[in-house]
Structures are given as C-alpha cells and as structure tokens.
Amino acid sequence: MSPSANNRLHALDWLPGLEFLDADFGGQPFGRHCHDAFAIGAIHAGVGGYQCRGSRYALPRRTLSLMNPGEVHTGYALSPRLRYRMLYATEDSVAVLLDERHPRGFNDITAEDRDGETARLLANAHAYFEAPHDAGWKLGLETALTELLRHSLTHHAGLRVRAPGHESAAVRVTREWLDALAATPDETTAVSLRELAARVQLHPNYLLQCFTRQIGIPPYAYWQYRRIERAKQLLLAGLSAADTTYRLGFHDQAHFLRSFRRITGVTPGAYRIHRGGKHLNPNISPGRWKTR
Template identity: 50%
Template structure:
C-alpha cells in the first residue's frame, strides 16, 4: 500500500475521510456502518456489489449505503481515491433534517465534478484548516451529494436575518485570532449550522470561515509591517502551521508573507 491515510477529528465523531493510494491491494467482501461518498482521483478502481462488477475511471463517483456488502480492488496498476464515511445516525443533525435521506439508488452516478471537487476541498480542510472551515466544507458536501444523488429535497432559502448575521460578523471580528467552530457559532445564535452559513453568505457574499480567513489576512499584513516574522504571525493568528498561513495569505493577496514583507520594504 503506497500512501493510505485515514483522517478524523475527535470533535467530529462519526465522520472519517479515507485517502487511498495503492497498487495490488484487494479488499474482501465487507460493509460499512456509514454512508460512503467517494471519487476516483487517479487510475481505475473496481469493486463488486449488488451482483455486478464495476470499473471506475478517474472522475467517477462511488456512493454506498450503510451495511451494503461489496469488495474493492484496483483495476489499474495504481489507483488513488478519496472516500468520506458518515455514520447513519449522525446525518439528521449534520443535515439539519428530522429524517434521514432515502439513500443512494445508483452506486456510480454521473456527476459534473462538483462532488469530487467538494471532496478535494474537504480533504484539504481535514489536513490544513481549523474547525470552522472543516465543518463548513463537510456540511456543504453532504447537502450537495444527498440532494443530487440521495433523494433529499433542497431547502428553500430562509428569510434574511440581518441582526443575526451582523452579530456573527462582529463575533468573528472580535475573535479572529482564536479557534472558532461552526457548532459554537450555531449554538450562540440558536441556528442550525447550515442555516447560519446560508444566511451569512447572503449577507456578506462569503461563508463565515472565508470571512474569518480574510480578517486574519488583513491583520497579518499589519503585523508583518510591524516587523513580526511570518512564523510569529502564523502562531499569533491561529493558523495550524506556517504552511497553511502562507497558502492562505497568497490565496487572498497573490503573494506569500515573505514576498509581502520584501515588497513593502522597497
């Protein structure tokens, strides 16, 4: 096995992301106690389920319901895929629904890349982001995949709530250097996390985690100009490491923190 990784967080029970990268490995007949949402990144994956054998080229989705027996193997010399597992009992709370979705009728549905892209963002958030970004990416992906492929009805947009979103904005401004979780914000304003994200995006054009990152980058510019080093700034503003700080800074400014300091000094 070349580079398999299982990503999980203790404060996000019942949710795991498996990044598989293997050659020649085969998985015997088994099942999971969770919904599985996957996408082939490279090569061709394969498995047997419901009496059929499937070959999945790169870009193909792979969806599985809980307790559905299946096998797994590589159809090509090497296969890379991402698979999100979410325990069945966790879905109603995560989706903000009283009932579970119907489940996946088709195992390998055609998709325009949105779910695969969401899995890629979620994988990056698992490894490099804080709780607010990770939870936001997770809820967005679950809503998307179950509406598109799991029989879940899309929820109509809730009415605007300027007072609530303004309070959340002020809270993020005041706590921009601290670890803020989506569950924490939702409890403070007594809204489901998904409803909070939707209302905040309507009010400010971006979800809360993007707003928080933008605020940190603005503060980072000020601190870098005051002669703090990029390492000091990253630690002081709550980034998980300097690499995450540098990537985020460049995402919003087009340059790295070091380049910004040098350009400002000229």
Template identity: 50%
Template sequence: MSADANRLLANARLPGVELFHADFSGQPFGRHSHDAFAIGAILSGVGGYQCRGARHAIPAGHLSLMNPQEPHTGHAESSRLVYRMLYIEEARLPALLGRKRLPRGFAELNPSDDGAVAAGLARVAVEFERQDCLALETELLSLLEQVFVRHGGLRALAPAPRDGGVTARLRDYLEAHYREALSLEQLGVLLQRHPRHLIEAFRRCYGVPPHTYLLQRRVREAKRRLLADEPLVEVALSLGFYDQAHFSTTFRRFTGVTPGRFQRGLHA
C-alpha cells in the same frame, strides 16, 4: 505502491466523519460493509468491487457511492488506484443536514458526475489536512447537501431567509474571536441557528461564508503585525494558521503576494 500510502483522517470535533485517501496497487479488500454512508471519487486508475450481485469497474471521473450496511468487496482494476472516500455515520446525518428525515440513500453505486461532487470532496480533503474545523464543517455541509440532493433522493431546501440580526451578531463574534479555533457547531449553539442557516444567511449578507470572513480578518491582522516587523512564523502561529504554507497561501489569496514578499517590500 504499498498500503502505507493509504491515509485515514478524522477530526475530534466531527465525530462519525472520516476521510480515507487510498493510493495502492495490490491490496484487495474482502467482503465487508460500513456503518456509514460512503461518498468517494476516483482520482486516477480504475477501481473495482462486487456489490448487489454484480461486478463493478469505476474509472476516474465517476463517483463511488455506498449505503450503510451494504456488503461489498474492493480492489484495483488498474496497476495503481487513487481515490478519496468520505464516511459519514448514518446517525450523524440529521444533525449535519439539518433535516428530521434521512435521505433515502443512493440508488446508483457509481454514477458519472459533472465534477461538482468530486470538487467538493477535494475541498473537504484539503480542510481535513489543515484541521481548520470551521472551514471543514462548511465544506462538509455543502458537499453533503449537494450529493444527497443530486444522488440520494433528498429534496433541495429553499434558500435561508435574511436574518440580519443574527448575521450581525455572528460578524461581531468573528471580529472579536478571529484568533481562536471556532466551529460551526459552536456558533450554531451560540446563535441558536443550524449551521447551514448561518452559512447561507451570512453569505447572503456579506458575500462570503463565515470561514472566509474569518480568514480575511486574520490576513488583515497579519498585515498589521508584519508592518510592525513581527517574525512570519510568530504571526502565522498566533493567528491560528495550520502551518507556514497555509498562512502563505491564504495571505496570497487575499492580497496577491506572499507574506514574506509583503514584508520585504516594506524595506525596499
């Protein structure tokens, strides 16, 4: 497997955040460091590196956590290594977490995990591919809160209080702007609340986070347009879906059938 299988993803609306999807066999990484927190999960194979004066082997099912400016090497201990690594610049954390103080950092480099952090990282990876900023920010904030509480010494916050006026305004805004590419940062500025507060308060009120509500609204509009016999591709693109596959997957998630089958059923 060549190094060409590696991918580094970023989103212009989320500066200081990158996702590295590594898939290689023989590419070593010499001693280096990052100006970011690194949060990774081994998907298959065994990863290895030298750090803090010791050699580490990381099997699938373990996390790989690194603090900023921590020198280390990297290599594959197995014939093939696949992992995901999320990089978050240290200066971005207070704003993303909604905290004045940074977490103290990761004491353990490769803890075993019950799958929650790895699953959260997988959801972040999916949204990086789709470039849906609202969904990506939602999954990212959830992952960061989780990993730093579980492994970084961050104290869990109390649930956000009910905020009926703000959540109603947010719902109305989503209803009016469901075709647009929205971001949590934009919504936070508009409603003068931290994105984490908006997510939690909205979920408590409506049962789902804002990006799920937005997808449901788009599917509702998609059904109306499909009933009018509009072409599938035009419907998908006009409603802000990443591609036809994203449209089909989302439509089926909320209706149980693909948009094509829904539309064909109208003429059966």
C-alpha cells in the same frame, strides 16, 4: 499487487460517525464487507471496481461511488494503481451536519461526476485533513464536510434541505464575532461551525447557507480574509512575520505565508510597506533654497 501503504483513514473525535478515506493502492485489498454509513467517493486516478447488488462495476476517473448503509461489497483496482477519496457518514452524523434525521438512500451506486463538483468538494475536505490544525481548522473542515454531504445527498439521493433565508441579525452577529476573533491580539482559541451556530441559535447547515448567501463567502473564508487584513495591520505596525504568525494563531510561518499569498497574491516579504517621513532636509528652512 499488494495494497499500497499510502491508504489513510481519518476520523474526528468531536464528530463521531464521520470517516474520510484517502486510498492509493493496487490489487484487491477489500474483501466482502459493509459500512454502517453512507459512502460517497470519487475516483481521481486509475480504474476501480467492486461487486455489489449481484453485479460487477467498473469505475473510471470522474465516476462516483455511492453506497447506502449496510450494502455488502468488495473493492479492488482494475488498473495497476487506483486512487480515490471516500467520505463515510452515518445517519446520525448526517443529522448533526444537515439537520436531516432520515435521509433517503442512493438509488444508483455509481454516477458520473459530470461537472467534477463532487470530486472538488472531496478534494477540498481532504486538504483540511492534511493541513496544519490552526485556530480555524475545525471551522474550515466542518464547512467542507457539510457542503460535501449537502451536495451529494441533494443531487444523488433526492434530499431536500431548508432553503436559506435572510436571517440578517444572525449573520450580522456571526460576522461581528468573526471580526472580533480576527482582531484579537492573541488569537489561539479554536472556533467551529457548530459553535458559531449555537451563538445565534440556528442549525450549522442553515447558518452556513444564510451567511454565504448574504456575505458571498462562507464563514471560514470570511474569517481567513479578516485574519489576513489583521496581519497586514500588524506588519504595517512593525511586527515581523514570525511575531504575526504567533499573534494570529497560525500553525507556523510557512502556513502564514501560504495563507497570506492565497488571499493577497503576494508573500509577506513582498508586501512592501512605504513609511512616511519628511522629504526636506530638516536643517534647511523653507525659503532658503538657492538656485544655480
């Protein structure tokens, strides 16, 4: 069976050394090759296989593929159709995202994804590549990639990252800046995790962990929540959903609808605004009511 045309390889111009493969194929589209990067993948449909380190491997669903830079391997499907997601990250990109200059390699090239966490993090990162590029897209994607790399390298390569501290001042400044950004009437300026970290002179991964520990959610989720709170204020003030979409930097109205529903549980159209007013007929003065 020939390879499917559904394979997509995503690259980021502001984060060199990172690529994300969304694979959907049959047969053997990959001959012997290697990557100058760590490869972290999860099978989510079908059975995959490859030759590596002198052996053949079969990878069913919920199996991880974990390769180190320079490892020569093939790639093929052992089922009529194979679907998996894979992140490629060079050592330089790991240094940028995790502040780790010489990460240890994976001892095993396959592992069981017992709790499904790696597959979930891969799916979360993939969702951003398929999502509209709105004002918070870079912040969300950088957060997703950082969490994926940190989880994979700590659980499967023995990486030790700096534990989050309190950093109350840095978290407060970051939170206030996100509040202000969400309240800006013409919010079209893109924000990234690295830009947030530079404002408080912390490494992005460390700020992400400190903010999440103190606030309970990462900066991107917090910003999304504050933006929807701002949207509710604009709707309450009489703006239409279309105008609110533009004012808050959403890609389009459908994107605004999905974001609003994800946080509030309802669509903007189901957000019922009950406006106050006098309940008595203004032409009838108090004390002139007649009973029958």
